[in-house]
Amino acid sequence: MSDDAIPAVLPLRNDLVGETPYGAPQLDVPVCLNVNENPYAPSxxxxxxxxxxxxxxxxxxxxxxxxxxxxxxxxxxxxxxxxxxxxxxxxxxxxxxxxxxxxxxxxxxxxxxxxxxxxxxxxxxxxxxxxxxxxxxxxxxxxxxxxxxxxxxxxxxxxxxxxxxxxxxxxxxxxxxxxxxxxxxxxxxxxxxxxxxxxxxxxxxxxxxxxxxxxxxxxxxxxxxxxxxxxxxxxxxxxxxxxxxxxxxxxxxxxxxxxxxxxxxxxxxxxxxxxxxxxxxxxxxxxxxxxLAQVDHLRRTRGETAHWLATRRYHGRPLRVAESQSNFLLFGGGFEDRERIFDELLKRGVLIRVVGPEGWLRVCMGTDEEMSRFRAALDEVLAIV
Ligand SMILES: Cc1ncc(COP(=O)(O)O)c(C=O)c1O
Missing domain, CATH: 3.40.640.10 (Type I PLP-dependent aspartate aminotransferase-like (Major domain))
Structure with a gap:
């Protein structure tokens, strides 16, 4: 029984038994690129x-x-x-x-x-x-x-x-x-x-x-x-x-x-x-x-990041990048162990999201500084996985 399992004495709705609350991990890491927020705070x-x-x-x-x-x-x-x-x-x-x-x-x-x-x-x-x-x-x-x-x-x-x-x-x-x-x-x-x-x-x-x-x-x-x-x-x-x-x-x-x-x-x-x-x-x-002032900039970041990702290789093959009109990119397409890539990025202070079909990962656009940390971390990780 996990720590947050609902005690058996409680008459939880039958269809909710075994369910867990939805939500991406909220971790205190330097670079949070996991929940598609705008990285620029209100002035x-x-x-x-x-x-x-x-x-x-x-x-x-x-x-x-x-x-x-x-x-x-x-x-x-x-x-x-x-x-x-x-x-x-x-x-x-x-x-x-x-x-x-x-x-x-x-x-x-x-x-x-x-x-x-x-x-x-x-x-x-x-x-x-x-x-x-x-x-x-x-x-x-x-x-x-x-x-x-x-x-x-x-x-x-x-x-x-x-x-x-x-x-x-x-x-x-x-x-x-x-x-x-x-x-x-x-x-x-x-x-x-x-x-x-x-x-x-x-x-x-x-x-x-x-x-x-x-x-x-x-x-x-x-x-x-x-x-x-x-x-x-x-x-x-x-x-x-x-x-x-x-x-x-x-x-x-x-x-x-x-x-x-x-x-x-x-x-x-x-x-x-x-x-x-x-x-x-x-x-x-x-x-x-x-x-909304940063939307243009984030759009440009998306374009540059998509281009950069497509130049990276995993097991000898270029990464796939889904065509995006949003502030995030789904990339990979062939990762054999995406959890490991996620974990290795997290060890380097970069939080992204394991979501979507097997073999893919999602990264949300951050500030320029956050994106350069993401790029450096991903290059390190791709070299070891
Ligand atoms: C497609 C989509 N719809 C709706 C939401 C919910 O957003 P909010 O409740 O913050 O407006 C999200 C949040 O990530 C989303 O990705």
């Missing part, structure tokens, strides 16, 4: 704005916060209009404690016993957990060898499985693969035609595009937000955790039809978004340009 100016906003509402903490967080939803709308050129009324936006909570709310509203959610593997490892926690069946269609979607197989699965939710990550985690708009259009069309097992006649699957990393895409590439008009069953999940350098504040948001937002409002906890979180997010959104 003093941002911190001062947050402190001011929080001070202003601190004397009102005896009252519950605005349950509908309307000021924040309006601020998300302004941000998206600038970032993606899509104007939405605040009724089409919704915030929560990280996009993890957004996704859970979507599963709570549209999943459930007798329902299926469909994703495209390899993908973000939390989706099966949202499914488990909402008694939703989780099914996957495998991506192609280059990690792009197998569109025909996905369409077939939508028609055959009749899922209530289809979850596509763009750019995908852990591969970085974007979802081209023509493929999204095909999937939306399939959802428009498909029915939903366990739901009323005439209903169709909700297609969720998880755009947690979308700000790192190449400039000029459209977001799924551009497809919202006319697609009542499309939901786009976003977060301030990644490009926005705000992971610690736990702010995610959803852009979707009013119907989807209203469905999510049914399942949310009362006052789920604290006044402190709302104040901090509003302050951060006042500094959008500054918080």
């Amino acid at each position: 003093d100016a941002v911190a001062d704005s947050i402190a001011r906003r929080v001070r202003d509402i601190a004397t009102m903490l005896n009252r519950y916060p605005d349950r509908e967080h309307i000021e924040l939803r309006k601020a998300f709308a302004r941000y998206l209009a600038g970032e993606s050129g899509v104007s939405l009324p605040f009724e089409q936006l919704w915030g929560a404690n990280g996009s993890n909570e957004i996704m859970l709310q979507l599963f709570q509203a549209f999943g459930g016993p007798g329902r299926t959610a469909l994703g495209c593997d390899p993908t973000y490892s939390m989706y099966p957990e949202y499914a488990r926690d909402t008694f939703t069946t989780w099914r996957v269609v495998h991506r192609r060898d280059d990690f792009t979607l197998d569109v025909n197989a996905t369409v077939d699965a939508i028609i055959r499985t009749r899922p209530s939710l289809v979850v596509i990550t763009s750019p995908n985690n852990p591969t970085g693969t974007p979802l081209p708009m023509d493929q999204l259009a095909i999937l939306l069309d399939a959802c428009r035609k498909a029915g939903v097992e366990g739901a009323a006649e005439g209903t169709h699957p909700v297609l969720v595009v998880d755009e947690a990393y979308i700000e790192f895409r190449d400039p000029g590439t459209p977001s799924a937000l551009t497809m919202l008009a006319g697609h009542e069953n499309l939901a786009v999940s976003r977060t301030m955790s990644k490009a926005f350098a705000f992971a610690g504040a736990r702010v995610g948001y959803l852009a979707a039809s009013r119907g989807i937002i209203d469905a999510v409002r049914i399942v949310r906890m009362p006052y789920h978004l604290s006044a402190l979180t709302q104040a901090a997010a509003l302050a951060a959104l006042e500094h959008t340009d500054e918080l």
Whole structure:
């Protein structure tokens, strides 16, 4: 029995017996490149704005916060209009404690016993957990060898499985693969035609595009937000955790039809978004340009690192690097013992992530200094494994 096993006297839900909490190791090492954070901390100016906003509402903490967080939803709308050129009324936006909570709310509203959610593997490892926690069946269609979607197989699965939710990550985690708009259009069309097992006649699957990393895409590439008009069953999940350098504040948001937002409002906890979180997010959104200032640089780091990785050799063969539009790279493709490479990097103070298909490892883009430490450590490790 492991130390954190749940004592047998506790009537834990049967399907949770033997389960462990999800999460990457939180280790105190010099170079943390494992959870896809932005390595650049908010500036003093941002911190001062947050402190001011929080001070202003601190004397009102005896009252519950605005349950509908309307000021924040309006601020998300302004941000998206600038970032993606899509104007939405605040009724089409919704915030929560990280996009993890957004996704859970979507599963709570549209999943459930007798329902299926469909994703495209390899993908973000939390989706099966949202499914488990909402008694939703989780099914996957495998991506192609280059990690792009197998569109025909996905369409077939939508028609055959009749899922209530289809979850596509763009750019995908852990591969970085974007979802081209023509493929999204095909999937939306399939959802428009498909029915939903366990739901009323005439209903169709909700297609969720998880755009947690979308700000790192190449400039000029459209977001799924551009497809919202006319697609009542499309939901786009976003977060301030990644490009926005705000992971610690736990702010995610959803852009979707009013119907989807209203469905999510049914399942949310009362006052789920604290006044402190709302104040901090509003302050951060006042500094959008500054918080996103490093995105260009991280994009360049991604390009340079991908190029560098492709010049390294493992057992005589060049490393493979998955095409990424995100702030991380999946690399290797043929590591015989990836745990050993992970451990050897960790011994050298560099924490990356063992995730994705066997033989691959994922590294997140850090500061220039962190990346040069990663490169030096990986060269040492490749020489001994
Ligand atoms: C694809 C994807 N979606 C959602 C999240 C959750 O992010 P957050 O809850 O911090 O918004 C992550 C975090 O790593 C992710 O990789």
